[in-house]
Amino acid sequence: MANVSVAAEWQLVYNRYYRKPELYQMRWKHIDLSRNKVACAPFGGPIAVIRDDSKIVQLYAESALRKLRIFNSAGVLISETVWKNPGGRLIGMSWSEDQTLICVVQDGTVYRYNIHAELIEPNASMGKECFEENVVECVFWGNGVVCVTEANRYFCMADFATMKVCELARPEVEELPHCVAVIEPKYTMTGSVEVLIGTDAGILMLDEDGVQKVDDTLSQKMAVSPNGNFVACFTHDGRLVVNNTNFSSPVIDESCESALPPEQIAWCGMDSVLLYWNDMLVMVAPQAEPVQYFYDEPLVLIPECDGVRILSNSSMEFLQRVPASTEQIFAIGSTSPAALLYDALDHFDRRSAKADENLRLIRASLPKAVEACIDAAGHEFDISRQRTLLRAASYGQAFCSNFQRDRIQEMCKTLRVLNAARDPEIGIPLSIQQYKSLTASVLIGRLINANCHLLALRISEYLGMNQEVVIMHWACSKITASLAIPDVTLLEILLDKLKLCKGISYAAVAAHADKSGRRKLAAMLVEHEPRSSKQVPLLLSIGEEDTALVKATESGDTDLVYLVIFHIWQKRPALEFFGMIQTRPLACDLFTVYARCYKHEFLKDFFLSTGQLQEVAFLLWKESWELGKNPMASNGSALHGPRIKRIEKAHSLFSETKEHTFESKAAEEHAKLLSVIQEANKRCCVFLFPY
Structure with a gap:
């Protein structure tokens, strides 16, 4: 009788059966599709509804303001917004592959909304021609649209990601197309x-x-x-x-x-x-x-x-067309092995010996019968029927030694995911074929975009998938939606969930907090980021240079330390910069190495500010030697003066420290020697060129 009742709902079309099960009783109220423009996303996606301004309609008790409302497939309201977009009448709207609502108005402007009815900037245009001639019709496909103008010209936007528009060839007919x-x-x-x-x-x-x-x-x-x-x-x-x-x-x-x-x-x-x-x-x-x-x-x-x-x-x-496995089991008068196995379970539940008789009849075809029951369960929307079919498969598998044992378990997993997504509050009525085409990762992405984070997390955990994407999206959404919650309280809430996923990027969450104007929360979050390579750049971007320098030097990564040094060098006054790196030996050493090669004058200022007079003296002495290598100095001419001055200054600085008496004396004698050489060169020049 169960088989008859199932098949009684089918419609025979030539040699194929079709069925039309009800997925939902719509939960919305006072929605009349004939009075509205409607856009429904494929793969069980959301439904966008807006009053059709091309029709004269009675407003009953509703506001005269036009509202764009977005429902799930069960008619549960997800979001709504007042339609404020100028540009003339709404010509068409459709959902793109990433569930962005695309709206094209009369002047060719393309508006985009996310599933929360939030306008995505920037708007796009179908071009100057559409603006001047007005769009009268548009036809959408996955990620593109073709618009027809009053002048019977055709413009194509092939990808909503790039928003590039091209004109198609113009037909040599004056009248607008019928379709x-x-x-x-x-x-x-x-x-x-x-x-x-x-x-x-x-x-x-x-x-x-x-x-x-x-x-x-x-x-x-x-x-x-x-x-x-x-x-x-x-x-x-x-x-x-x-x-x-x-x-x-x-x-x-x-x-x-x-x-x-x-x-x-x-x-x-x-x-x-x-x-x-x-x-x-x-x-x-x-x-x-x-x-x-x-x-x-x-x-x-x-x-x-x-x-x-x-x-x-x-x-x-x-x-839909009735799947082959379902037809084998439930078709009226079917004697297929799958139908007999399903019937055997019924006899087994009633403790009838007929169950064993059925199994004996199909023993050679038992693996195929079990597979058909599993496949039919996957195609069912009715949960009790899914359960009965899987029980029949499990019953048959007990007598089947060479059947793949994890096949039932896999189908149970798939059906648990599908049934959770089909719940009216979620409202994504995917068939198993649609689910396989869409993939679990895309379904999870759509769930988190709809802020169904708990279900997305449960599915990720159940299927053994990476949960980081879900938790990250939840954390960022929580920060955006919790402006009234103090930073310390919100930090505890976030950390409680973020710690569920090892290796999660606290720095990325902190960056979102910074963009949301919560710099203090960002600073507290980034403290928990274990990877210095992600932590340090973010600390610099939120103005925490002191902490960034500490973290970089603690990591021992010279590249990170240099990153912080150069950042602070540009942002802070020289004395403040010197004070920051002075207490950090690694930062100080790296700065010194770099400055010795490229920034002598700045390095002198650093040594002077830190009281390292002997280091300044050594730098001056080195500079004098570099001058001495210049070919122009070979005759002791003009470069001798600067050389002598540098050495004399080095002598002065050495003499201020007791530990560098030898260097002070050597510098003094070196300066005298150069002076004598310079004087001798002058006399030689006078002797050779008296006039």
Whole structure:
């Protein structure tokens, strides 16, 4: 009976079954999709809603101010903001691959919002032409958009990260297109976007290089398949034609009941196409009669890689092809090994001997039956059915010696993650196929961006993944959101969580605290950073030069010490700088080594300020020797004077210390000797050149 009740909900389309389980009852209130512009992100992402200013609507008790509201897929409000953006009417909005909401207004300005309805600066523009001619339509794909102006010109922004705009070739038709569709760059031979437009002359294909007519069909609506290989067109005479992108071999050519174009057209995986009119949803597939679903409320179709999510005012459903493993088990009258294994569990629970009889029938196919039950459990959204299928797999595995033992454990892990993400408060209804395409790391990234840090941490821990990203994001968010909490209290809260992850970068958290205007908190956080290479530069950036010098010298890293020395040298007065390095032998020695080579005068000032007169004297003596090496000094001419003065000054400084009597006497005699040589040279010159 359980099998019958499950399969009774399915719809047969030719030789394939489809099902439409309800994912959520929407938790929002007073949301009418027909009165709003709606943008839904794929992979169970958020829903953006804003009142459609192109329609006359009754406001009931709500404010006249337009609000941009962002909900999760269960209708739980995540964030909202007042729509203040100038630039004319909102033409279109969509979610990018990194879940940034892209909004294009009439003058071509592109506004970006994060999931918390915060405007991301800077804004971008589709160009001067869009500003002057006005945008009338825009078509989005993963990370790009194509805009159509009133003058029937086409402008493409292929990547929201770079925000570069290019104009596509202009079609030689005056009227605006009936419909526009995009073939993504990753599916084209040229690697550039290709745009299909439906005109009275047929379907034209545009790119940067030119325009070409690809088909005579007069299309009113178009949609490109998820893999970029097929195009579904609703024609002017009420037919749905599905063709390859070369328009050479139609796969479907089906007459519809209405010649009016559908409001929406979307692919359901790769197997069928959905058409939505006011109160009717029609599924068309090859070699099959169209299937109709009737609704008494407006819908939004959200294509996914393995089906279509159907959003209405009251619910979220998921229309998909029934997976093969599920069909084997639950199809009416199925006698497959998986169905018999599932039935055997039911008999086992009722203590019936029929359980053993079923197992004997499928003993040779038992591994395949166990695998089918595990696979079917992964495709289920109903938790009790997941549990029953996994119990059936576990029951069969007990009699199967050569089955991979950790397969059930892996599926249990995956389902625990999926069920946690599907919870209405989180509202990410991923199917297992979507989850595998998205990957666990991307799911965790989306959870932390939505500030679901606890769940992200639990999933990271459960899957054995690095938790540092989660804790770092939580710490930075906590600092931003806790401006009223004193630094000392907040530091304790942060340290309590940061210590959970070994090797985490306290310096990065401290840098965020500094950017948030909490320099004291930043200084306290950076004290806990064990890596001097990260700690010292941050201390310098927040003005903690004294501490930076201490940490650098304690580390023994000469590069770090030099970094601090040069930083302080530029920032502080000379005497203050001398006082700071004087008490640090390593810093003092490194400075001295550098200054001896490049900054003699500055080094003299340092020695004088620290009372090392003999060191100044040695420097002066060295300078005199350097002068003596100059070829110009060979005849004892002009350079003798400066040499003598330096040595005399060195003699004076040596004589002030009792420990350098010998050096003082040697300097005195050296100065006298140079004076005698200089005097002798002068007499020689007078004798040779008396006039």
